Amino acid sequence: MAAQPESHGARDGLRIVVVGATGNVGTSVVQALADDPAVGSITGVARRIPEWRPAKTSWVSADVGREEGLADHFAGADAVIHLAWLFQPTHRPVVTWRTNVLGSIRVFRAAADASVPALVYGSSVGAYSPGPKSRPVDESWPTHGWPEASYTREKAYLERVLDAYEREHPHIRVVRMRPGFLFKEAAASEQRRLFAGPFVPQRLLRPGLLPVVPDLPGLRFQALHTDDAAEAYRLAATSATARGAFNLAAEPAVDAHVLARLLGARPVRLPLRPARTALAAGWHSHLLPASPELFDAVLRLPLMDASRARRELAWTPRWSAEEAIEAFLNGLRRRAGMDTAPLAGGGMPAGGRLREVLTGVGEHP
Secondary structure, three states: OEEEOOOOOOOOOEEEEEEOOOOHHHHHHHHHHHOOOOEEEEEEEEOOOOOOOOOOEEEEEOOOOOOOOHHHHHOOOOEEEEOOOOOOOOOOHHHHHHHHHHHHHHHHHHHHHOOOOEEEEEOOHHHOOOOOOOOEEOOOOOOOOOOOOHHHHHHHHHHHHHHHHHHHOOOOEEEEEEEOEEEOHHHHHHHHHHHHOOOOOHHHHOOOOOOEEEEOOOOEEOEEEHHHHHHHHHHHHHOOOOOEEEEEOOOOOEEHHHHHHHHOOEEEEOOHHHHHHHHHHHHHOOOOOOOHHHHHHHHHOOEEOOHHHHHHOOOOOOOOHHHHHHHHHHHHHHOOOOOOOOOOOOOOOOOHHHHHHHOOOOOOO
């Protein structure tokens, strides 16, 4: 365990700890907190300390999948925001379980041991049981996930853990954020590595170069700009009263017609089975990192009603869902990134994508 004691900015005000502070969501949350005058200091917890130096922020190196001394880092905090999550390796679910489930339980216990008054946890639309695509559901929809996919199974399990945790620690204000799919320009390279793999022809993602977009049954989901999600996290962490679950999503719901418009393509209705078979073949051959079971889960996710966050947090997304995806597409074209290990951009050394293949797509964190 290594720590970097230097911090930036005043110590007066709220002290917030962000676990998983260097990824897609974490970097936006840290920035949102740094811009808040009510926040005096931020402790960013990550496996690898970044070169990025946001205001008011000090860094601690810790791996929640192994670390037992988290309570020391949480001592004196007004809130802990837990975002650390491994999407890979999809071929080794025991590895993701160790970090995502057992690591999250360590974070929850450490927050209680350190008497932190508020815990804000990054759940997901993926925690929800299959639901409707024709109408939105509120936070009371069952959270049993889709059992065949590691990601949704882990998210659902942690919902049950928090059910018990809230009963055992009623003095802790627990907030569960359930956002839709999160996009921003700086996370594009990371998301390409995690979900699409090294064979995505990024030049084809320029408008007009991709002729068609598959219109698959069930392909309708919600997107949100990561900075908008971060604002909801900031509001929840600095609130005195917010607790419970909050759906986070922007309009409109995204389907093949929306994607086709963004890409200058045309939607073409295709049967589901050939697409699913091709994805499964790519995953089993270690050519694609995203598992076919995750694809199955996406097609079954319900649409969410985000009115509770608007009403109780006074939260309103600034970006539409289309604008969020457009930012992501721009990031892919530019090979965008940030100066943190998870968000490293496309300026990889020669052969970087070849190394992705040789080290096993979907085999490593």
